[in-house]
Amino acid sequence: MKKVEKIDAFFEFLRVFLGIVIAFLVCIIIILLISEEDPGSAIYNFVVGPFMTPRRFGQVLAKYASYLLASLGMCFIYAAGRFNMAGEGTINLAPMPILIVMFGTTFGTSIMTGLPQIVNLILIIASCAVTGALILLVPAFGRERLGANEMVTSTIMNYFCMYAALWILKGTVADRSLAALSTANYPENMRFTRYWNGSNFTSGIYVAIIGLIIALVIFYRTPLGAKIRMCGDNLQFAIYSGINAKKMMYIAQIIGGLFAGAAAAVEIFGLYDAYYLQLLTNVGMDGLLAAVMAKKKPIFVPLTAFIMAYIRCAAAVLNANTNIPVELVTMLQAVIVLFVAAEEFLGRTRRKVIYKIASTQQMEESKEVSA
């Protein structure tokens, strides 16, 4: 029994690891094929580029913070057996209420400017998180109450959120003196502090770390987390055990929304100086993929979110230094998903190994019995 469990875990790991390696190899081959300049430096840029300057690594860590939060939230939704993807739209829409307060009310323009940064940041995060939860509640309500597929609703929601955010931006908080559609720059005490000489690495990382701790505690150390996991693994069992499954589904999606909202706060008030048009961040979708790679287990998210952030930045570095477009990365992600989520990838070998162990174990047992 012991051995089978270990082999099982080993193959799970191998699948993820090989998936990433294969995806990278595919990328390197593509780079070799299309690179007009020195392919060696292109590959160098791609593989170690993100670590070379504080600026680049700061970008990795900045993305890491948002991905970590978005992905942790997605783990809850995914673990409960739902596929609510409105996290992407949340990144766009969730900052709106606080932006309105910030730029459109006297509270924002006169009182908030005088408040300590920490208080403002807490206000920002709380507002974004609550808005995020409300956004994710829409597909959740459709699913649990009306039976509308949450995948369809949340996908459509994402576009609605994007345009609604732009509408609010243009109608209320945009700075008309600027040529582009954008708010004025955030006051210094209403954004996360940049570290490393103005790199994108900000104090948002603390939010991510606190979020990680909260997520781990809820997921593994509270009755709530246990109930969500039970609902996701075997709904009938959860009901039989006396768990209110419908409530758990709502709560899981609300938690997902809270985290997505927090990710929005860290992203929008950390990486950027102002909220502007065309902020298509991909944080929601990349967060989803990181959760898939982590197999819905928050404990692995710190690693998978980092890989996602690293891949994004590697492609950006590559794009800046060579002729290879940043879009390469989206294909890389598809290859990773293909291998990581493929139950049959290495499936035959795995069954063979497990069968072998089981049968030798049985033989040994029968020997013992006869002896």
Place this chain on the structure above:
Amino acid sequence: MDMITYITNFIYSLIRISTPIIFIALGSAISQQGGILNMAAEAMMLTASLAGVMFSAMFQNVWLGILCGMGSAVLLALFLCFASFVMKVDMYLMSISLNMALLGGTVFVVYLATGTKNTTAGVVQSLSLGNINIPIIQDIPIIGAIFSGHNLFTYIALAMVFVVWFLLFRTKLGLRIRACGQNPAAAESIGINPRKIYTLAFVFVAAIGSLGGMYLSMGYQNFFVRNITANRGFIGLAAATIANGMPIGSFVMSLVFGLAYAITNYLKPYIVDSYFLSALPFLLIIILYFIMSAYRAGEEGRRLKAAKKKLAEASTVRQQEV
């Protein structure tokens, strides 16, 4: 008179705007009948849209280009089926990552072909289908202005409504798709392999959906730009979902969403908040979807209740007889 011209122009553009949505909605209706959401709609349209442009430029033959565009979308669908049914990847997960991959991947290819990342215009000498005036009808006032002079793709889209209806309800494959959608075990018990049926269904989904992508790059305009589909794939999917996979319903829903877009376009000059208008169609979709879901859930409940009542009555009658 001016008012009438205005209205006819509006209806004309409504049909024009709805064309790509009709295609992908009809395609998605087939998979919906098979019990699967066509989450990869966006990827299929993007692939075909770019492949059609590239191949028509290569062969300098528009029909060959369209065929290749269709073929590439079908290949994509086959890959999706391979990943889901053989490699056992969650189908929706693979679909979502394909959407993302193709959104970037098409840009990647455009860049390789042209050196810029935005469009193939001016560099790739692609071909397109033209507008067609229908004899007789074009001479009828109003009706001619509405129904004549559309792109050939639009007429194909209208014909597709019938084709998909026919496929689903008048062919053996259609019957099997519907059977597998509702009870794969029943199909399997009489020797039908559901995975084979799903794969066949997806070939049709991709072939029909691909026309929607190619309308955008080979009909409405004659070049590819990045994100050319602008989430029409998802709107088509939503149309098919709301219509519960019925071809005519999907068609009507596509027109409804096309109408939302058309109104948006028409009002844009008069309303400052064009972004609000852009958000409206999506809001409409969600509301319609929720209303239809609530209605269907209620319907199902009423049906069950009625059936139970009937059975209870029948059994009391029987007991009295006994």
Place this chain on the structure above:
Amino acid sequence: MAKELLRMEGITKVYPNGFMANKDVTLSVSEGEIHALMGENGAGKTTLMKILFGHEACQEGKIYINGEEVKIENPLDAIDKGIGMVHQHFMQVPNLSVAENVMLGIEPGKGQLFDKKKAIELTRAAAEKYQLDLDPNALIRDLSVGSKQKVELLKSLIRGVKVLILDEPTAVLTPQETRELFAQLKNLKKQGYGMIFISHKLEEVMELCDRCTVLRHGRVTGHGNIQELNPAMLSRMMVEREVNLEIDKAPAVPKETILHIEKLNYVNDFGKHIIQDLSFGIRAGEVVGIAGVEGNGQTELSEIITGLLHRTSGEIILNGTETSGKKIKEIRNLGLAHISEDRMKYGIAQNLSIRDNIASIYLENPKFKKGPFLNVKELNEFVDNCIEEFEIACTGGTEAVRFLSGGNIQKVIVAREFSCGANFIIANQPTRGIDVGTADLIRRLLVKYTREKGVGVLLISSDLNEVTEVSDRLLVMREGRISAQFHDVKAVSTDELGEYMLGVKHMTPEEMGDLS
């Protein structure tokens, strides 16, 4: 002598886990004959039919059709060779019409076209030919269960099969529908079809069938012409008590009533009256066993008591509180523990750890909470104690349940349910399909808890050894009613019990006495 349509000879089937499902089974069906295949659940009927219908392969044995030896690879192959099956769970598509369902896979029409008119015509013609009263245009979802079964029959008949397998066809039918089905089957018999009728209802077999074969533990324990047999003989072939389990137990001292059921009724979604005016009670300190052939309402009874299913009418009072309208959690809090008969469906979450599986009903227990958090230390200790006390063979509390054997999975469930301090335990088939050692442990625990902790136990089991050995009081359930009660369980002979279970005998209310 009529022509022999089908002959299965010397069929032996051993599953990879070493379980021998069939041993040297021989069965034949002739033209115009209805052959009953009888036996308790787990006797090997289903496996035998799966082999015949091509779902499973056997190690030894031969199948002859019309005297020729054949190999049956899959269900399609079976149908081609003239064998059709009416599944107990209908294989139908609810939103398609009767004609479409019947014709699925053999659709009429040129090339790829589906000729709907012809399909309707063919269906109507076939329905008339076999005197099945069906509207080809009706949607399946609107049909009653009886009509659905007719569709299932027609599906096989229209494919030209000569031998029909009917897998417990009456289990889902109302008495009226059963009569109708029998008329149809007799009609088919006249037309020369051969049928295998799987059932464990004696009176049905006596009424309908010509010959019968009885299986027990995968072996043929009897066969013969129905005319030469009587119900008592059949019952004796089916029901047995092999070894005498010996459980030392002190005499029960029943105290106050814990569970009281009064006039309980349940009518399922298809209008079948599953539980009828059921009344009985369970007292502290006693094990009440319910014996009965499966499908007589035991599953529904246990699900209604635990709150998984809603009753149609009647009272259930658990520890002085009426449970109607209460949530599962509230019923559990009244003092209920539940071992479900479907381990994998209700009992566990496979991918979660042993700890999580044990903790599932303790999540709101103040003992395991520290503020809003789980008291992990306390919980781990508790789980470790459970593992030790119930001898669960595992690497530790964090091991995922899917790596455990069936017996150990059941121990996890038992550990969870027995440790929660409930004073009423409902154990539905608690030892089915698990190893002897674990089964013995669970039986001893049931007795121990009643004697030492004053718990009341309701034991539902189709294992007669178990139910007679463990119970202090034994009820027999048949067709949703209590048909017998025994106070002196050890004195009941298996033959007698079997006759009550199969409806050969009934007790009057006076004979049964007080049921509470």
